[in-house]
Amino acid sequence: MCFCATNVTRYFKNTVSLARILNEILKFSVLQVLYLYNYSIKVMKKITIAIDGFSSCGKSTMAKDLAREIGYIYIDSGAMYRAVTLYSIENGIFQGDRIDAEKLKSLIKDIHISFRLNPETGRPDTYLNGVNVENKIRTMEVSSRVSPIATLDFVREAMVAQQQEMGKAKGIVMDGRDIGTTVFPDAELKIFVTATPEIRAQRRYDELKAKGEEASFDEILENVKQRDYIDQNRDVSPLRKASDALLLDNSHLSISQQKEWLAEQFERVIKEKN
Numbered sequence: 500m501c502f503c504a505t506n507v508t509r510y511f512k513n514t515v516s517l518a519r520i521l522n523e524i525l526k527f528s529v530l531q532v533l534y535l536y537n538y539s540i541k542v543m544k545k546i547t548i549a550i551d552g553f554s555s556c557g558k559s560t561m562a563k564d565l566a567r568e569i570g571y572i573y574i575d576s577g578a579m580y581r582a583v584t585l586y587s588i589e590n591g592i593f594q595g596d597r598i599d600a601e602k603l604k605s606l607i608k609d610i611h612i613s614f615r616l617n618p619e620t621g622r623p624d625t626y627l628n629g630v631n632v633e634n635k636i637r638t639m640e641v642s643s644r645v646s647p648i649a650t651l652d653f654v655r656e657a658m659v660a661q662q663q664e665m666g667k668a669k670g671i672v673m674d675g676r677d678i679g680t681t682v683f684p685d686a687e688l689k690i691f692v693t694a695t696p697e698i699r700a701q702r703r704y705d706e707l708k709a710k711g712e713e714a715s716f717d718e719i720l721e722n723v724k725q726r727d728y729i730d731q732n733r734d735v736s737p738l739r740k741a742s743d744a745l746l747l748d749n750s751h752l753s754i755s756q757q758k759e760w761l762a763e764q765f766e767r768v769i770k771e772k773n
C-alpha cells in the first residue's frame with residue numbers, strides 16, 4: 500500500500516486533485532484520503548485518542564468506526580473489566596453480592612485478556628484466557644456486577660498496566676471511564692461523551708432486542724444509573740471529564756452525525772501534529 504500510494508502521490512503532485520479523485524471517483528471518505536496521503540509521504544505522526552464517558556452512550560460505536568477508518572488499533576477497556584467480572588462469576592468470587600476480593604487478588608495474575616479481529620464483523624472480539632467471550636461479557640448479569648469489580652484497586656492496576664502497554668506505540672483509540680485521566684493523561688485527543696440516562700437505556704434496550712435477547716427497559720435504566728453512580732464515586736480513578744477533554748452530548752445526534760464530528764476532531768488534531 501505504501502509503495503503504491505507513494506507513486507500515486509508523486510504522479511499527481513497536486514494533493515488537491517488527488518484527494519478529489521480518490522474522494523469522488525473511488526468514493527474514499529475524506530478521512531481515508533487524508534490518512535492515505537499522509538501515510539504515503541510517511542510524515543503522519545500517530546496520536547492517542549481517549550474516549551471516556553457514561554455507560555451506553557455510544558463511545559465504542561464511534562471509537563471502533565474511527566479506528567477502522569484511520570487504521571488505528573481499537574481497545575474497549577470496558578470489555579476488560581467485563582472479562583474480569585465474567586471470570587469472577589465463573590470462579591466463585593461472588594457470594595451473592597459479596598466479592599471475595601482476597602481470592603480475586605490471588606487469581607488476578609491468571610486472568611489473561613486479549614482482543615482478536617473477528618473477520619465476520621470486522622471488529623475485535625474479547626478473549627478471556629484464550630476463549631472468545633464477546634457475547635458472554637455483554638449479558639445483564641455481567642453488566643450488573645461489573646462496576647463493583649471495577650472499583651477494586653488491584654483490578655484497576657492490572658488493567659491499566661495492560662492498557663498502557665497496548666498503547667505504547669500510539670496509533671490507538673481506547674474507550675472507557677479513565678482513559679483520558681489515568682491511562683493516557685497525555686493523549687492528544689480526548690473526548691468525553693454523555694447523553695441522558697433515558698436515551699442511553701433506550702439505545703441499550705434496542706441493541707439487546709435486536710440481538711433477540713430478553714430485556715426490560717426499566718432494568719436497563721436502573722443498571723445504567725447505578726453504574727454511573729458507582730463509576731463516578733469510587734476512590735480509584737473515578738469517572739471524570741479530563742480538563743482538556745472535548746465534551747460531546749450526543750443525545751440528539753445520529754450515529755453518522757457523531758462519527759462525522761469525531762472525524763473532524765481527529766482531522767484537526769492530526770493537522771496540528773503533522
Ligand SMILES: Nc1ncnc2c1ncn2[C@@H]1O[C@H](COP(=O)(O)OP(=O)(O)O)[C@@H](O)[C@H]1O
Nearest residue numbers: 554555556557558559560702703706752753754
Ligand atoms: N448517536 C446514537 N444514536 C442512536 N444509537 C446510538 C448512537 N450511538 C450509539 N448508539 C447505539 O447505542 C448502543 C450503545 O452504544 P455503545 O457504543 O455500545 O455505547 P458505549 O460504548 O458508550 O457503552 C449501541 O447499540 C449503539 O449502536
Ligand SMILES: Nc1ccn([C@@H]2O[C@H](COP(=O)(O)OP(=O)(O)O)[C@@H](O)[C@H]2O)c(=O)n1
Nearest residue numbers: 554555576577580645646649675676677726
Ligand atoms: N476504563 C474503564 C472502562 C470500564 N469500566 C467499568 O466497566 C464497566 C463496563 O464498561 P463498558 O464500557 O463495557 O460499559 P458500557 O457503557 O459499554 O455499558 C463500567 O460501568 C465501569 O464500571 C471502568 O471502570 N473503567
